[in-house]
C-alpha cells in the first residue's frame with residue numbers, strides 16, 4: 195500500500211519541490227497535504243488533458259488517473275506538448291503517463307488506455323475527488339456529466355474550439371444545474387477540432403485555466419465556476435462569466451431535487 199494516502203506530513207524533498215507554491219496565501223503546508231491526499235481522473239489526454247495533467251502532476255496531486263483510447267497523430271503536435279514525433283502512433287494515455295513519471299516521481303499515475311463509454315464509466319470514475327473532463331465531443335461530455343450528477347461527484351468541464359473556450363464546475367446540490375442544463379441537444383453539425391480547427395495557444399490558455407480551477411477546488415478555495423460558466427474568446431481575449439440556472443426540464447438533474455439558491 196502506498197504511504198501517500200492519508201499521510202499527515204510532507205517529505206523533505208516535497209518541501210523543496212513545492213516550496214514556491216506552499217508560500218502562497220490559501221496554500222501552505224496544509225494545502226499541499228490536501229493535494230497529496232487528493233485523487234483526480236482526467237478523461238481525454240489530448241490538448242486540454244496534456245496541460246491539465248502536467249500542471250496537476252507538477253503541483254503534487256497525489257493520484258492522477260488518465261483515460262484515453264486515442265493514438266497520437268502528427269496533427270496533434272502543435273498543441274499537445276507532452277508528445278513528440280516519436281509519440282505518433284502510440285496511445286495518448288500511455289505517452290502522457292511516461293511524461294508525467296519523468297516530471298514527478300512522488301505521485302501515483304494510473305493509466306487507462308481506452309475510450310470511456312457507458313460500459314466502463316462505472317469502473318473508471320469512482321473513488322476520485324474530482325472528475326476532469328478534457329474530452330473532445332458532446333457525447334462523452336454528456337455521458338460524464340450524467341454519471342457525475344447521479345453519483346454526486348464534482349465535475350470540472352472545459353472545451354476549446356477555434357479561438358474560443360469555456361469552463362464550468364458542476365458541484366452536487368448547489369442549484370446551479372449541470373452541463374446538460376446548458377447543452378441539452380447534440381448539435382447536428384460535428385463541432386470538433388477536426389472539422390473547425392483550433393488555436394494551439396488557446397488550448398494552453400483554457401487548459402491552464404482548467405488546471406488552476408482544479409487546484410483551487412482541491413485546495414478548498416472558492417471558485418466562481420461553481421455557479422457560472424466562463425466563456426473566453428482568444429480573438430480579443432474577452433472573458434465573460436454568466437450565472438447558471440438549473441433547467442427544470444433537464445433530463446439529467448431535474449429529478450435530483452436540488453435545492454434552489456434563489
Ligand SMILES: [Zn+2]
Pocket residue numbers: 371372373374375376440441444445446447448
Ligand atoms: Zn441539468
